[in-house]
Amino acid sequence: GSSIWGLDLLPGEDERYQKISASDDRRRARRFSCPGTVHIVADEKTGDTVYGELGNISEVGIYVRMGAPLPKDSKIRMNVKSPAKKAEFSVKGAVKMSDRNMGMWVEFSEITPENAPRLEGLLKQLAAENPQV
Structure with a gap:
């Protein structure tokens, strides 16, 4: 099967979401502003939507700044x-951590084969712009 960041993606159609098996030590993943x-x-049933500001991102999750985190x-x-990064x-x-009036840390659980390369491309671009010391 295909893999991303050395993690296997389950076989499936583009329509179906696939699980990402994240590493045990999630804090090790480099985060980028x-x-x-x-x-x-x-809520998928009602379609209720909320908006937040992207704080930082890694291969395993994202921090979303918002006044009323879930x-x-x-x-x-x-x-x-x-x-700014031409990424979507x-x-x-x-949601793994929710800071009242500040934001929330969301761990990725599923991504489609169509979206995985977009996330990977953004992370590669951010890594190139922010070399590790």
Whole structure:
């Protein structure tokens, strides 16, 4: 099967979301500041949406700055846009940490084969612009 960042993606159609098996030590993943917006579908049944500001991003998740972050363990779908980086992708995730009046850390759970290269491309671009010391 195909893989991203050395993690296997389950075989499936483009329409179906696929799981990303994240590493055990999630804090090891390099995080990058990145300007942008995050459009969040908090409830698939009602289509309720909220918006946040992209804080930072890594291969395993994203920090979204917002005044009223969603509760921990919320399952959400996000459309992430960074016009400055000419990047846009959609991904599913779960809220792992919620800071009242500040924002939330969302861990990626599923991404389509169509969206995975878009996320990977953005991370490669950010890594090239921010070399490690």
